[in-house]
Amino acid sequence: MIKFFRSGNPLTVLLLLIYTLVVKFFYLLHPSTYLADGSEGLLYKLIVKWLHSFAGDSPLFFTSLAILLILVQSLLFTKIVNHHRLFAKPTYLPAMAYLLFTSMLQSWNVFSPGLLVNLIMLWVVSSITSLYTRTSARDVVFNIGFAIGICGLLYFPSVIFCLLLLVSMLIMRAFRLAEWIIALLGLICPLYLMGTYLFLTNQIALLRMIPNIGFSLPMITDYKVWGAMVACLLFFFLGWLLLQRPLKKMLIQGRKIWAALIVYVAVAVLIPFFGIHFSPAYWVLAVLPVSIFAGNVFWCIPSDAFANIVHLMAFAYVIVMQYFSR
Structure with missing residues (x-):
């Protein structure tokens, strides 16, 4: 199966749709409404209220x-990855x-502020990748700051x-104080x-209700949360280690984008600790x-058979956690 996702064939989108139904079927059988734990932003509450009015x-x-x-x-994320040639060939492995x-x-x-923020962050990441090639980036950094400000309302x-x-501005560009000020103005706007x-x-x-922020270091006792986070971090570190060799052959822009993505992971992992209620x-x-x-x-594993085994182990973990655990 991995060889199909490894391919950049547009028909792979149909396979991704089927794959989505398979790995998400349990959640469709046992649906939930939406996340409302007190940490959500004002704009998210307005969106939920609007959706609630007809659904x-x-x-x-x-x-x-x-x-x-x-x-x-x-x-969309795969489109950004393929556009900037972060892999040697177009692939749908990040989507999978x-x-x-x-x-x-x-x-x-579950429908949550996090999913809506991720949608906006796709545009943010796409804009960050263009910073390296711009002679003047004041409009771009303002727009990025503005988008992050909207995320704050969610x-x-x-x-x-x-x-x-x-x-990312430090990674992609020489330091210009004016651009930093404009970015912060965009954030506040x-x-x-x-x-x-x-x-x-x-x-x-x-x-x-807007400045809804706090700080907590909770004791996580749910083994499903530990399992999901350990799996994600394990694949992150493995992916980073396997990236070292192909990184040397990439263009400078590609290296800088990968560096920005590492910062993205680090910041995103820390953010939930600053909610009013940790979730x-x-x-x-x-x-x-x-x-x-x-x-x-999955891209760097040369053997399709071994790549399929790794995928099958992750897939089996998902199914066991969904159907056979409490």
Whole structure:
């Protein structure tokens, strides 16, 4: 099966659709509504309220929407990866890895602020990759900052992704103070616009809901969370180690993009600790960039048979956790 995902044939999208139905079927059989644990942002609450107005509390609707978002994100992320030739040939392995690894934990398949933030972060990553080739990047960094600001309205701790932007600017470009200031202005702009809207509509009391942030170091006792995180981090480190040899043959831009993706993983892993209520559901923010390193693991295994065995082990873990565990 890996050889089909390894191929860049557009018909592989049909196989990905079937693959999605297989690895997500359990969640469609046991659907959930949406995540609401108190850490979500004001814009997310407005979106849920709008969806609730015509779908009600239908668990199947919200779970189907979440799975559709995951499938779309996997395809868009793969498009970015192939466009910048981060692998030697076009491949759908990152899409397969994202679909597989998000299936390891039920909370990663629930409609949540994390899934909406991931959708915006795809555009952020695509824009970051263009920083290296721009002579002037003031408009790009403002737009990236603005997008991260919108993420903050969905899930406020995601404003910490501004670290990804600033470090990526150091990686991709020479330091220019003006660009950093413009990036921070872009970050603040959505919060300012939302505050202005609430003030003009006499809903100023809702402003208190925007800076929804805290800090906690919880004791995680759920073995499913440990299993999912260990699997993700294991494939991340393996993908990073296997990247060292092909990295030497890449263009400078490709090396810098991979470096930015490592920063992306590091920041995304830390973000859930800054929520009002810690929830492993927000680690779905890290699964997206981890999927490209997991895809690199399957890409670098020379034997299709061995690659299929590794995939089968991960796939079997997903099925066991879904159907045969409590």
